[in-house]
Amino acid sequence: MPRDIVIDPVTRIEGHAKITLRLGDDGNVTDAMFHVTQFRGFEKLCEGRPLTEMPSLMARTCGICPVSHLIASAKACDALLAVAIPETAANLRRIMNLAQMVQSHALSFFHLSSPDLLMGFDADPARRNLFGLAQENPQLARDGIRLRQIGQSIIEILGGKKIHPAWAVPGGVNKPLEAQNRDKMLAMLPEGLEIAQRTLRWYKRVAAGFGAEARTFANFPTLFMGLITETGGLEHYDGLLRLVDAKGEIVVDQFPPEKYQELIAEAVEPYSFMKFPYFQKLGYPRGIYRVGPLARLNLVDHCGTPMADQEWAELREIQRGAVLGSFHYHHARLIEIIFGLEMMQRLLGDPTILDTRVRARARPNRDEGVGVAEAPRGTLIHHYRIDDDGRMVWANLIIATGHNNLAMNRGILQAAQHFVDGKKISEGALNRVEAVIRCYDPCLSCATHALGKMPLKIELVAADGEVIHAVQRD
């Protein structure tokens, strides 16, 4: 008789979700579903509001990565105004986007995932969290907090607030950078680099002990999508889209991101509020692709900064072609932190960053605009339409986590088939299924944090609704 295992809620992720594992008559997992159970409605509630409100309004989608939405939205508004923003403004936005990536990656790696890596997936869940981490390895916990602080402080210095700065505006940014603030930011970066390198060394040591997880955490061929520079380098703010296949071969290159609808379409499933984007050419669900740190490092020809380039080359040695195991997202995240810090150093070292011309002013000149940037979790697309008076009439947002939806679903199926025995549910198996999701660092809303103590319930349910077995974590 087919039965379901439900993991609700999924813990140590950003947002609210549950997982259903469907068991066949023999007790083996036959299907897996990742349900995003929250509904936000930003595409609807923005209707009728002026485009100038959009960057701040859309940034409210998330409290962890508001800067990503701020940047993508501001870019969509630039397109509506049909202006080329001053180069200094673009570089300032680029710095804030990188600072956001550093802090968000640090949150994902240190606060959410490192307890699993340090203590193991079978450790007592009461200790397998940030506080357990602080007891077990205080240096690692301190490093995580400090690295996140560096990213957040740079956002605050630029925008006046750590969370939801109303700084990026249609046409640029609303305040030029002062020399003393630049110096404050530059002073923090060497320490950040030291932490990132120390952590990467630690990660490489411990990752060797997770062979089974690396092999079975969403390790399958898919496409990978992300932005690149004109020369194939790593790019988070601007650039062109590239898709590579599992062998690392380029499928689509130098594709203008504003034409994303020619590349991808979105499907809907009744069990989730999150849409399922797919590569149109292959259809649904064959057009599965991944975005985010690992995808970006799989598709670039180089990173563009010395330390990151060295580490990138080492990552790509793991596998011929593209690195397919989603466990390696952790590794990619640490490399991107190094890249972010190095790139910020470079951008802040250029004297033109203090230029006071940071905003282009114009009225709406187009009725449709697309803004695309790389958020920490992957490619983020904001697409707006406005009326003659500059009021929003339609919006479509494809959030980075959405791109990974198909891959997350397939990933939990793979891990569940390997680790979950339908007759008896072990805590470690349950945690591994969740940890697949954590690899992608999904950002399902703006609200969750890293205590790892959220109540969790997993049930074996028979087809007639009878609960056969239940595990409760308070």
Add this chain to the structure above:
Amino acid sequence: MSAPTTVVSLKIDGKDVSGRADETILDVASENKIHIPTLCFLEGLSGWGACRLCLVEIKGSHKLLSACVTKVAEGMEVTTDSPRLLKYRRMVVQLLFAERNHVCSVCVSNGHCELQNLAQVLGITHIDIPYRYPTLPFDASHDLFRLDHNRCVLCTRCVRVCDEIEGAHTLDVMGRGIDCRVIIDLNEPWGSSQTCTTCGKCVRVCPTGALTRKGTGVAEMEKDDQFLPYLTRMRGSQS
């Protein structure tokens, strides 16, 4: 020769003060550096008494009276601050927040809004009254300005400045009670108004993010109503 000015003596918050008989309690209080919260009042415009923020207690009267429109009188004893008044003022501000859609975090006037300041001064941390979430229009048809009814508190400063200072009387109020709405001409889109001179005074005196300059983003709309007393005096000296 003008009529002699009558001077009256009264007490405000226990302090002996005096003022001209044609002055309001608010005038005399501010001359004596006694602060009374206001919202619809603006120096340079006629008193209106719409917002009820400047309510005061007067000994011998069971009613609370608006300080901005109540004239001083001989022997009057006025209280401007009491637990009862604070309760009513908080209620007034909460009602204003609940009545329309004031979303401070994404408002162009965030950080420069008189309604937001009042809430902070009065210690309002949340709204106890259920929000109405009405569906209200946003008029962005004017070349330079926008009218967002979601943020309007119906103080009528815009109506008065347009009528009394600019002399255009483009703006007015239509409807009754909860349906009251500031309108342009005979309820037309602002962009098609034949009477608006595009002077922008209404935008400058608006206490919230209801009337704003086009192109301003979140928290960028800083109002400047300091021009008004000067302009009123200059206009007066010419007539």
